[in-house]
Amino acid sequence: MASNEPNVSSPRQGAPGFIHDWSAERRVFNVPWGKAMMWLFILSDVFIFACFLVGYMVLRMSTVEPWPDASEVFALTIAGQSIPLLLIAIMTFILISSSGTMALAVKYGYANDRRKTAVLLLITALLGASFVGMQAFEWAILIGEGVRPWENPWGAAQFGAVFFLITGFHGTHVTIGVIFIVIMAVKVMRGSLDGQRPGFLTGRKGNYGMVESLGLYWHFVDLVWVFIFAFFYLW
């Protein structure tokens, strides 16, 4: 083993470790291929969201019309009281909690605890689905108040356009994540990952690294939400 295996793990930290990794043979990062690919995909996706948010900033700063006030637009009226940002606070709390359950699912996955992993994945999917549901609820309120992609009652027409496009794009990410988490939960429950059963489409063996890669995607979607939250609701 020792003579055939390359020295893949970097013993050094900081700059010497960095140089060691990048000048090594065979691989740069000491991670499975699937995880490396997910990191790269996330990097590419970061550029998509960055372009969206920069576009939003440009439009918001260049418009001559007043921009709708976030604390009024996104307020919920409960028992006659207008409470700003209530719904969005709950949504954000739910989404960030789902990151916690996802991380636990990864932990129990590597511990080969099938039942706990599957249950935690399902809880994550449920939290994600309720986030999307509440987003739909918020969209419904705004549409009821007359917000359209091309106009709104309070000011710059771009408000509706960027809001629906960017939150919609993020919501699509969450929805796709929920679908994949449910599929993964079924795989875990059936024992496909322990048994290294070949995948339905790819024909390649499953392993618990897949849960971790999916988790990376999920954490990324949550992190992007923090930025969208800051730029839309707090600005």
Next chain:
Amino acid sequence: MAEHGQHSVQHAAAGEFDNMELVHPKTFLGKYVWSQDAKVIAIQYGVTAIAIGLVALVLSILMRLQLGFPNTFSLIDPASYLQYVTMHGMIMVVYLLTALFLGAFGNYLIPLMCGARDMAFPYLNMLSYWFYLAAVLILMASFFVPGGATGAGWTLYPPQAISPGTPGIDGGILLMFASLSVFIAGFTMGGLNYVVTVLQARTRGMTLMRLPLTIWGIFMATVMALLAFPALLVAILMMLCDMLLGTSFFMPEMLNLGEPSAHEGGSPLLYQHLFWFFGHPEVYIVALPAFGIVSDILATHARKNIFGYRMMVWAIIIIAVLSFVVWAHHMFISGMNPYFGFLFATTTLIIAVPTAIKVYNWVLTLWRGNIRMTVPMLFAIGFIFTFVNGGLSGLFLGNVTVDVPLADTYFVVGHFHMVMAVAPVLVVFGAIYHWYPKITGRMLDDTLGKIHFWVTFLGTYAIFYPMHFMGFAGVPRRYYGYGETSYIPDSMQALNAFMSVAAIIVALVQLVFFYNLVRSYFHGREAGPNPWQATTLEWQTEHTPPRHGNFGAELPVVYRWAYDYGVPGAKHDFLPQNMPPEAVEADDTVPGRRS
């Protein structure tokens, strides 16, 4: 949690080096159509890209016919002329060159040159090709919808791209958006594969600094594409909303043929920034693989190591980084803040430094080399000339004050055709002549190849050199006809006719190339495993053409860089990368030398 993760990682790592799960298909369909073998996918990519490229070539000939002989061909009206301009540009840049360099050459060469059995994710790789094919078919469909393909110019600038009066605003522009989105999705799948394979799946001994420059070029271009295409995707989605939902991302309030539009307050300038944040890196996405391939062809056929390998690698990396901060030099006359112009002119001119380093190193590689004037070598040397010419006119356009009078004239057309059309296409041809023996096991015919080279090389100069003079004379680009334009001298029409004839000759000589490809496949000379006596791993495979899995029972082990040509003291003038030091035979005929 960390220790669980660590344990699993080690476990997975041990299995990944040479236990790739290759799906060996048994049926014809599985082997050649739904194939997961990177080499088959590469050929699928290549054939599709060249087929669509031929469509774009025909479009360019139609444009030249109109420009050279105005009002002679009744089938070309002003609207269809604009559609030809648009589709020619978009196809050539995205669907031909990007797909060919990354999809075809990337797929074929990355696993072979890195010493991997296949791409890291073969299934995703297959999907990438089928997405690309779908994108191409959607784009072709746009010719046949009512109103025809879009005529907005390949930059698709709003507001005109989706405003009445522009050809193809019904179905054409929609299909263009759809096709580009599918292309980007498919490219992302392929691109992730290429990057992961280069970073994570190299063979033993293959460090990054031993990679052939071809792989460096393709690798950095792929990284750039993964970061640049998102901007295009976002721009497309926003314009799609402007078109279908009535939003105003890019559409200002304006009068359309006397009617007020339904839009207000959008920023066309935002689109231009997003587009060129993609568009400028795209230039280098096409150029970097060409840089890499040409370096390998020059070293192999000059029997000399590439001059300044480390410098070449760093130049590729620096060009890749800088190309993300120069995009606004395409927008000097767009009405952006003039102070931006100075910033972007500066970064643009800085890019000339690493690029010039590369050119010097190519020339110095040839210096006192044992040059074999093979067909790939001819194309590589032709590339150096063409690239220098195109690069020098880029210095004119990179300066704000010089760019302002030259913008949107034929000078620009001449510049970018030299630097990013002719130069990369010469490399494409050179690469096909260079690797065809490995792909098919047979050599291409030399005489036909030389005819192809000289007519193509000299012909493209006949087409694109006069464009620079036309640009100085102020002839604007993208015009269907000039009529009685007083400031354009009559001699420009004679020049146009000359260029059109040259273009037709260059297009026709490509038939020689295709004839050569087909004939040599059946009747070409047997190539053997390593006809060029090259050092890189793809020439050291057990079988020619390589079978699924690329290498035999054992993956090769790499002991040296890719450029051990003419090593002093060694008996042979090249040492393959996988030749162990103890196998190097000493040259006994030279006294006083030993290995």
